Amino acid sequence: VLGKAHQALTIKREPPLLTPAVYPGDRCWRDLTCMDFHYETQPVPNPVAYYLHHSPWWLHRFETLSNHFIELLVPFFLFLGRRACIIHGLLQILFQGVLIISGNLGFLNWLTMVPSLACFDDATLGFLFPSGPGSLKDQVLQMQREIRGARSKPRFGSVVRRAANVSLGVLLAWLSVPVVLNLLSSRQVMNTHFNSLHIVNAYGTFRSITRERIEVILQGTASANASAPDAVWEDYEFKCKPGDPSRRPCLMSPYHYRLDWLMCFAAFQTYEQNDWILHLAGKLLASDPEALSLLAHNPFAGRPPPRWVRGEHYRYKFSRPGGRHAAEGKWWVRKRIGAYFPPISLEELWPYFRDRGWPLPLPL
Numbered sequence: 497v498l499g500k501a502h503q504a505l506t507i508k509r510e511p512p513l514l515t516p517a518v519y520p521g522d523r524c525w526r527d528l529t530c531m532d533f534h535y536e537t538q539p540v541p542n543p544v545a546y547y548l549h550h551s552p553w554w555l556h557r558f559e560t561l562s563n564h565f566i567e568l569l570v571p572f573f574l575f576l577g578r579r580a581c582i583i584h585g586l587l588q589i590l591f592q593g594v595l596i597i598s599g600n601l602g603f604l605n606w607l608t609m610v611p612s613l614a615c616f617d618d619a620t621l622g623f624l625f626p627s628g629p630g631s632l633k634d635q636v637l638q639m640q641r642e643i644r645g646a647r648s649k650p651r652f653g654s655v656v657r658r659a660a661n662v663s664l665g666v667l668l669a670w671l672s673v674p675v676v677l678n679l680l681s682s683r684q685v686m687n688t689h690f691n692s693l694h695i696v697n698a699y700g701t702f703r704s705i706t707r708e709r710i711e712v713i714l715q716g717t718a719s720a721n722a723s724a725p726d727a728v729w730e731d732y733e734f735k736c737k738p739g740d741p742s743r744r745p746c747l748m749s750p751y752h753y754r755l756d757w758l759m760c761f762a763a764f765q766t767y768e769q770n771d772w773i774l775h776l777a778g779k780l781l782a783s784d785p786e787a788l789s790l791l792a793h794n795p796f797a798g799r800p801p802p803r804w805v806r807g808e809h810y811r812y813k814f815s816r817p818g819g820r821h822a823a824e825g826k827w828w829v830r831k832r833i834g835a836y837f838p839p840i841s842l843e844e845l846w847p848y849f850r851d852r853g854w855p856l857p858l859p860l
């Protein structure tokens with residue numbers, strides 16, 4: 497039923513290669529070694545990560561300890577009065593800033609900063625504005641004094657607002673009950689939600705730290721015979737994810753290249769679990785301009801589309817600064833592990849597309 501292409505894809509596949517070295521409830525958070533791996537194996541590393549990865553071991557231990565301090569203790573500073581709250585805000589923003597600089601994790605960290613802004617009240621931020629009679633600060637103080645004076649009996653609007661605030665507070669407290677119970681449970685579930693509205697969730701990034709960086713590299717060939725030993729395979733290059741070892745890791749924060757991000761995660765799984773990757777392969781076989789606009793380099797630009805496209809699995813490691821590979825201008829050293837998906841042609845893919853109700857990619 498699935499058609500010739502699917503059979504071909506299943507039969508020609510090499511044995512599954514993918515056993516990412518992940519450990520449940522990663523012990524690297526306990527023995528403080530997580531940062532030995534994180535910079536190299538995070539979804540989309542940037543140049544700062546390259547250098548931080550090679551910092552001394554004691555710095556990596558310190559980074560992991562600081563992470564525990566800021567993520568486990570500092571949030572409670574919010575309840576310890578105004579001064580502790582300001583310290584919380586400063587530490588949290590500093591921490592998120594370091595994360596933004598050390599990886600392309602942008603928007604998540606910018607969002608995490610937002611609640612900390614509430615710690616900086618008018619008195620804390622007052623130094624930003626000139627003082628003295630008639631100044632902006634003076635006018636605001638005057639207005640605040642007037643409002644306080646006029647606040648004799650509560651108005652209808654403010655009563656409604658207060659009622660709405662309290663109701664929201666109660667709702668959030670109630671929705672938090674299963675989340676807190678889960679947090680305290682010995683069989684804690686991560687990255688899950690507890691109600692149909694998906695508000696107040698258990699979300700955790702980096703529960704486990706991948707020990708090795710595995711990439712999927714998409715390649716095409718103009719050769720009529722994909723198995724011919726003289727077939728030349730050329731790499732497609734993504735905008736941000738590692739590909740050509742000589743290309744400097746990218747900087748994209750706070751922009752999020754979604755396709756690059758998904759490619760990093762698809763590498764942990766098989767193509768059967770990510771059928772969108774064959775969809776992309778079909779578009780490449782048709783030289784679809786929209787799909788190609790998501791890539792940085794199309795080796796078939798200005799030429800007829802490739803006859804075959806395949807996905808290859810590679811292990812990537814940062815080169816050592818000052819080492820032989822770095823001297824050759826290489827940021828990465830890579831080694832092929834095996835096939836991710838076998839060579840496929842457009843004709844072979846058509847039944848696969850038809851099965852899924854996807855529009856057929858047609859060569860231009």
Ligand SMILES: *[C@@H]1O[C@H](CO)[C@@H](O)[C@H](O)[C@H]1NC(C)=O
Nearest residue numbers: 720721722723724725726727
């Ligand atoms: C493709 O190349 C392989 C290896 O050289 C060869 O065995 C096979 O017969 C070729 N197929 C075609 C259709 O030419």
